[in-house]
Amino acid sequence: MTVTTTGDLPGEVYDVAIIGAGVVGTAIARELARHRLRIALVEASDDVGNGTSKANTAIVHTGFDATPGTLEARLVREGYQRLTAYAAETGIPLEPLGALLVAWDAEQLAALPSLAEKAVRNGYDETSILDADAVYAREPHLGPGALGALEVPGESIICPWTTTLAYATQAVRAGVALHLNCPAGAVTTGEDHHEIATPRGVLRTRHLVNAAGLYSDEINRRLGHEEFTVTPRRGQLIVFDKFARGLVDHILLPVPTALGKGVLVAPTVYGNVMLGPTAEDLGDKTATGSSADGLASLREKGARIMPELLAEEVTAVYAGLRAATEHGDYQIHADPGRRYVAVGGIRSTGLTASMAIAAHVAELLTDCGLDPGPEREIEPVRMPTIGEAFPRPYQRADLIATDPAYGTVVCHCERVTRGEIRDALTATVPPGSLDGLRRRTRALGGRCQGFFCGAAVRAQFDAATAAQDRTEARR
Amino acid sequence: MTPTDRTHRTVDALVIGAGPAGLALAARLAAAGVDRVEVLDREQYAGGIPRHCHHTGFGLRDLRRLMTGPDYARHHIAAAIRAGAVLRTSVTATGWAAPRTVDITSPTGLERITATAVVLATGARERPRSARLVPGTRPAGVLTTGQLQQAVHLHHQHVGRRAVIVGAERVGYSAVATLHRAGAEVAAMVTDQPRHQTHPARHLGTRLRYGFPLVTDATVAELTGQGRLESVRLRHRDGRTADVACDTVVFTGDWIPDHELARSAGIALDPGTRGPAADAEFRTGEPGVFAVGNLLHPVETADIAALDGRLAAGPVLRHLAGRPWTPGALPVRVEAPLLWVSPNRIAPDGPRPPRGRFTLRTTRFLTRPVLTVAQDGRTLHRGRLPRTVAPGRPFHMPADWIARADAHGGPVRITAD
Numbered sequence: 041m042t043v044t045t046t047g048d049l050p051g052e053v054y055d056v057a058i059i060g061a062g063v064v065g066t067a068i069a070r071e072l073a074r075h076r077l078r079i080a081l082v083e084a085s086d087d088v089g090n091g092t093s094k095a096n097t098a099i100v101h102t103g104f105d106a107t108p109g110t111l112e113a114r115l116v117r118e119g120y121q122r123l124t125a126y127a128a129e130t131g132i133p134l135e136p137l138g139a140l141l142v143a144w145d146a147e148q149l150a151a152l153p154s155l156a157e158k159a160v161r162n163g164y165d166e167t168s169i170l171d172a173d174a175v176y177a178r179e180p181h182l183g184p185g186a187l188g189a190l191e192v193p194g195e196s197i198i199c200p201w202t203t204t205l206a207y208a209t210q211a212v213r214a215g216v217a218l219h220l221n222c223p224a225g226a227v228t229t230g231e232d233h234h235e236i237a238t239p240r241g242v243l244r245t246r247h248l249v250n251a252a253g254l255y256s257d258e259i260n261r262r263l264g265h266e267e268f269t270v271t272p273r274r275g276q277l278i279v280f281d282k283f284a285r286g287l288v289d290h291i292l293l294p295v296p297t298a299l300g301k302g303v304l305v306a307p308t309v310y311g312n313v314m315l316g317p318t319a320e321d322l323g324d325k326t327a328t329g330s331s332a333d334g335l336a337s338l339r340e341k342g343a344r345i346m347p348e349l350l351a352e353e354v355t356a357v358y359a360g361l362r363a364a365t366e367h368g369d370y371q372i373h374a375d376p377g378r379r380y381v382a383v384g385g386i387r388s389t390g391l392t393a394s395m396a397i398a399a400h401v402a403e404l405l406t407d408c409g410l411d412p413g414p415e416r417e418i419e420p421v422r423m424p425t426i427g428e429a430f431p432r433p434y435q436r437a438d439l440i441a442t443d444p445a446y447g448t449v450v451c452h453c454e455r456v457t458r459g460e461i462r463d464a465l466t467a468t469v470p471p472g473s474l475d476g477l478r479r480r481t482r483a484l485g486g487r488c489q490g491f492f493c494g495a496a497v498r499a500q501f502d503a504a505t506a507a508q509d510r511t512e513a514r515r
Numbered sequence: 516m517t518p519t520d521r522t523h524r525t526v527d528a529l530v531i532g533a534g535p536a537g538l539a540l541a542a543r544l545a546a547a548g549v550d551r552v553e554v555l556d557r558e559q560y561a562g563g564i565p566r567h568c569h570h571t572g573f574g575l576r577d578l579r580r581l582m583t584g585p586d587y588a589r590h591h592i593a594a595a596i597r598a599g600a601v602l603r604t605s606v607t608a609t610g611w612a613a614p615r616t617v618d619i620t621s622p623t624g625l626e627r628i629t630a631t632a633v634v635l636a637t638g639a640r641e642r643p644r645s646a647r648l649v650p651g652t653r654p655a656g657v658l659t660t661g662q663l664q665q666a667v668h669l670h671h672q673h674v675g676r677r678a679v680i681v682g683a684e685r686v687g688y689s690a691v692a693t694l695h696r697a698g699a700e701v702a703a704m705v706t707d708q709p710r711h712q713t714h715p716a717r718h719l720g721t722r723l724r725y726g727f728p729l730v731t732d733a734t735v736a737e738l739t740g741q742g743r744l745e746s747v748r749l750r751h752r753d754g755r756t757a758d759v760a761c762d763t764v765v766f767t768g769d770w771i772p773d774h775e776l777a778r779s780a781g782i783a784l785d786p787g788t789r790g791p792a793a794d795a796e797f798r799t800g801e802p803g804v805f806a807v808g809n810l811l812h813p814v815e816t817a818d819i820a821a822l823d824g825r826l827a828a829g830p831v832l833r834h835l836a837g838r839p840w841t842p843g844a845l846p847v848r849v850e851a852p853l854l855w856v857s858p859n860r861i862a863p864d865g866p867r868p869p870r871g872r873f874t875l876r877t878t879r880f881l882t883r884p885v886l887t888v889a890q891d892g893r894t895l896h897r898g899r900l901p902r903t904v905a906p907g908r909p910f911h912m913p914a915d916w917i918a919r920a921d922a923h924g925g926p927v928r929i930t931a932d
Contacts, residue, residue: 278648283778326741329652353771354646358653434609437520437625444622449607452557453775455620474655488773489643492558494658495665498672 042217057245062093065251066207071398073214075412084223086472089204095360102194104159119396133309133427139195139291148295201479256384272361275317276334279356284313311428374404453486465504526551529630534563536808537636538591539824541600557607562588567664576818639813651738675763682767683711684907701727712907770813787855794843794860795868796830802840812857884931
């Protein structure tokens, strides 16, 4: 198993290198790992899923409202099936709550039948139209004025962090070399292989996959392609306290308008309630901050959807950037001459579509001359349970009996135990920061944001990091 | 063993939270001869917040002497154990199986404890940056005072070199001393109020000793920095903004009770304190469940919390002796700019609140305000306070009007003008 964070890259020539270890890049690595290939997954930051993938709305879409006939529509539909099955197999928290597209005016109400019909064209025929009484029967805390809704029972909530981590863990265990802190620079394409400059030396690979998210257009240009330009679209979100969870039991989506998908209210698998996102086109690919205007506008919209929600405490505020392009569809292009596949323009549906994108990319690589060889079984993974719908270690007498560390609660708000933090710190893909530890365990992610446990969690993280440094120094 | 096996026990009094309030109460109950008094704390060590408050000033009101926080915590731990209370740490109450029956998790497994009296003494915490909706990036170096004190005093961790402190109440001044101990300078202390809210002597002493700018009438508009905090943008009341370079920001004060257990039991909360609504005898709306300490008044000093614990011993003993559960049901509410009042349930024919007075807070400075207590349009009390009241500091109001309230009338309202 290879995960590197420092030092020179190995001199070998990989069969495939994937730039970008987000949810799409890790899914591709995992898919290709089902064949005996030498694969490198390189990532600019210190962790997997550390860009767009870590800050999305955490929803698995049925694809009911995609534009029929697009690549996105097909891959979302297929990805939904694949990811739902994979989540059950690996323990990724996923809850099929269903969505309600709530109509707040006559125009929105009139749009519901055509949305239902569009869903059918997308191969999804389980929607139904509810009248106002039926809507309030399902969601009694909804603000006044809802006229009806389209119910989409298949829409689900998921843990996006565990998903990326499961892909990466399984890929690394199956032999993929994951190189973190390894931003890709200039690309030189030769007859036989590409040479990619990185601060950690030259990465050599016969085939190249560009899954660099916000930076996929820049990498694409280095290969001589200009199909798309990424314009980051910022989405700010407010996460409310777990006590808000009782207020809402569906994903509450707005009826889409010309202005975009709009603001949703949805439970999270950790038992919180999320309000957002905003949609702001920006020029800066690092502008992941929230803004006073953005938060004020979310609160204004939230007050209409669910007034009681606003009275609850706020646990977290965050902002993510979607890799939007000037096109209405995913930008997945193969260049067989250069043994290159670009995977760009993967917007908010990328989490849902990730496994289908990976399968699609694997096919395109074959068209580019990659001989994957026979398929093999790869070792299944079982991920730690951090979703509230499933028993957590602090609730399990059997686990605590085998190891008291699972009965020692360190992060009180999220009830994360010493044993879970230890396991994350020694896992196949360990966190590079406290933020990464939070995404793996929920520690520090609760309502107190570290008031009670911040120093203790950091002490455990520092001790594990120091121990790893000592081990590496001995080597 | 199945995944959910729990041992089930019964005790007389179960106290949740081994801070000053819980420990002082447990000591009294055990000394009064209650057989099984058990105190649970989810932390590795008992003592509560004073464990990591290394400044002096603890114990004045309850012990009539001055101690540091850790010494004060040790005193109360020893007193509770000496009296015969059972003190257990690393034990987390995770929920309720039934009224007065608590599920707990500890390194030894899962338990279920039923008690004749359950006392919630779970304290309070500071609202973090996110709950205050401070915009910007999410860099490292953003703390509350609680986390800062634990990092420095309990874990000897490195904090940043240059810090901005948000809030100029008592606890902000504690943060100054802790940062100094950690080798960090204070770039500025910022308050949205026109002046600081601690005692003038404390303010002057801290300023003379550590020398830092106090920025008044300003709020934090934004945090910037990728990875590590780089600066905070301050917005003054007149709209001007200024960036202060720093690698650490400490959000102080703005307390909220840690009311998870209370709320998950369905116990009614007070809209002002956000802690359980409780009467002069620390009774909540749930039979057999009491609440004491900073869970009721976020936040008072540790010695006030300990005095709560002592005073609650009588009502708890009476409950254990079989007195019917008839808590004062008449709510006492405050209106803006007042923030909260404690206690906030009364029984007009019942006992006066602890020390014969109500404790209140305000959200802004009020110069010698006139307080009016009214019920259904009828004035029960009206009086001018002798001095200016400040946010973040307690002030008091006499309780001699409660007999004039109508037990069957509407809520009692306190206003200030």
